[in-house]
Each structure stands twice: as structure tokens, then as C-alpha cells.
Amino acid sequence: MSDFCDPWHKHAEKGATVPDAARFACAYELFISFEWFDEVAFFRRTETADELWTGSGGCSAHRSRKHPAPYTDVSQRATLTGIGCAYAVPPRGEEAAACLGLVARLFRARVGFYWPERFIAGGIVEKAAYQRVVRDLKRELERSEREARARETEIIRTAQELGLHPRPSGTGPDSWYANCPGKNHPLYITATAESFGCGWCKRKGGVEDLRTFVEERAKEGQR
Ligand SMILES: [Zn+2]
Structure with a gap:
């Protein structure tokens, strides 16, 4: 099976729901142009694939001073919008590591448009692991930014x-x-x-x- 990659949910069915067997991975804020949105990630391992699903919780509850949604609660899944599978890859290794790898891949794919910021809640992916992924990505971007500036054309x-x-x-x-x-x-x-x-x-x-x-x-x- 080749990797299915759809970080922008271009192939997502309208009104898709999070598969029942998918487990809560983590929730975080995404910075998009000039606003923050809550995003929730889920992970599902089947016999043939490791899948990363995401859904939007809408404008950041934290920043708009609304009561933050308990994204860890299964009942909250029904309130998410724009749900889709971002990646489906052959299952490999331990689940937590596989899930974290897909989250990192998602963040990298959306660099320049969406940036992961405040961590909201952890499941399979805990806060420290999330922060490490974001920090590593930031360092990598800074490095290639320096390289790019060094060779302006x-x-x-x-x-x-x-x-x-x-x-x-x-x-x-x-x-x-x-x-x-x-x-x-x-x-x-x-x-x-x-x-x-x-x-x-x-x-x-x-x-x-x-x-x-x-x-x-x-x-x-x-x-
Ligand atoms: Zn244009």
C-alpha cells in the first residue's frame, strides 16, 4: 500500500465523521493567517493502515474566552467540522510513535499556512512530545531560512x-x-x-x- 496523503482534506467526504475506532491523539491551536483555530487529531490502527484524522473545533475557545471544549471527551467528536483523514500509511512500530510521526508530518506539510501553537489536551500524544515536534520543526525551518537568505537570487x-x-x-x-x-x-x-x-x-x-x-x-x- 502506498501512503495516502491529504493534509488539506481535499479528498475528504463532506460531513465525514471520526471513525469510532479512532483514538484521541491530541488537541492544539493552529495559527492560520491572523486567527487561531482549535484542531483535534485522532489515530486509528487497522490491519492494513495507520491513519491520522483531524477535525476543526472552530475559532480558538481559549482566545475568544469561551469555555474550552473538552476535546478528550468522545461526545465532543460530533461538534467537530471539516473532518478528514490526513494520512493513511502502512502500520509500523509502536502506536504512540507512529501517531506522533504522522502528527509531525502533518505539521510539516502545512508550514507557511498553518502553524501549531498552544497545546490544548493530550491523549496518545502528550504535551512534551508535541512540544518537541514543534520545536524541532521550528529549528529546521530556521536553518533552511538562514540558508535561503545566504543565497538570494x-x-x-x-x-x-x-x-x-x-x-x-x-x-x-x-x-x-x-x-x-x-x-x-x-x-x-x-x-x-x-x-x-x-x-x-x-x-x-x-x-x-x-x-x-x-x-x-x-x-x-x-x-
Ligand atoms: Zn495569485
Whole structure:
């Protein structure tokens, strides 16, 4: 069986529920652009797969000063939204370690968009293990950020000059984000390839294409 990877729940069924046999892994806050959301993770081991499921508890109860939901309670599962299986991989090793590995993989896959912050409650994954995963990921990102800054290329300088605020994504020494002109989403830059791409706008190209793209957006903005 090859790995099933769906960190964004693109393949999740609408209104999916957490499988009964899935056990509570942990709950934590995710920082997404400028707000915090509660997320709850579950782990299920079947004969053929280790699965990580997640669901959203909505806006952070803690930060909005509501009574925090007892995510450890099975009855709370029904209140979660956006439930889906993020990973299904061949079962391997001890369950707690396998579960933690999938949680780490999920956090890494969503770097640049979702960042795990305050730990809410632990089940299979305890607070110390969660904090270790987040700390290691942060260190790794800082390292690749330093590497990326050490080798800025022309397209990075161009993005800077065009006011797109390029910043290393932290996912690789070559990988940057910048603001997509006039939009609220990032575009991606591969520094050494001198190329950019935006999946939302279906645009990609090199240094000159980036200049043209920004000019076009500026004209659209004036209309
Ligand atoms: Zn775009």
C-alpha cells in the first residue's frame, strides 16, 4: 500500500465523521493567517493502515474566552467540522510513535499556512512530545531560512523591489514565498531556478514575467 496523503482534506467526504475506532491523539491551536483555530487529531490502527484524522473545533475557545471544549471527551467528536483523514500509511512500530510521526508530518506539510501553537489536551500524544515536534520543526525551518537568505537570487531581489515582501518558506534552501500582487495569498518562488508560480492565479514564469504580472495587476487595480 502506498501512503495516502491529504493534509488539506481535499479528498475528504463532506460531513465525514471520526471513525469510532479512532483514538484521541491530541488537541492544539493552529495559527492560520491572523486567527487561531482549535484542531483535534485522532489515530486509528487497522490491519492494513495507520491513519491520522483531524477535525476543526472552530475559532480558538481559549482566545475568544469561551469555555474550552473538552476535546478528550468522545461526545465532543460530533461538534467537530471539516473532518478528514490526513494520512493513511502502512502500520509500523509502536502506536504512540507512529501517531506522533504522522502528527509531525502533518505539521510539516502545512508550514507557511498553518502553524501549531498552544497545546490544548493530550491523549496518545502528550504535551512534551508535541512540544518537541514543534520545536524541532521550528529549528529546521530556521536553518533552511538562514540558508535561503545566504543565497538570494535576482528574482528574490526583484520581488523585493516590486514590494512583494519575499520571505524564505523554511521548507528548503531554495524555496520562498512572496505576496501575490493585489491578492491575499502567497506565490512561490524557487530562487535558483529564478522562477515563480501562483496556483490560485495560474501564473508562472521568470523575472520578467513577474514584472509583467505586477504591472498587469496594478493596471487592473486602477480600473
Ligand atoms: Zn495569485
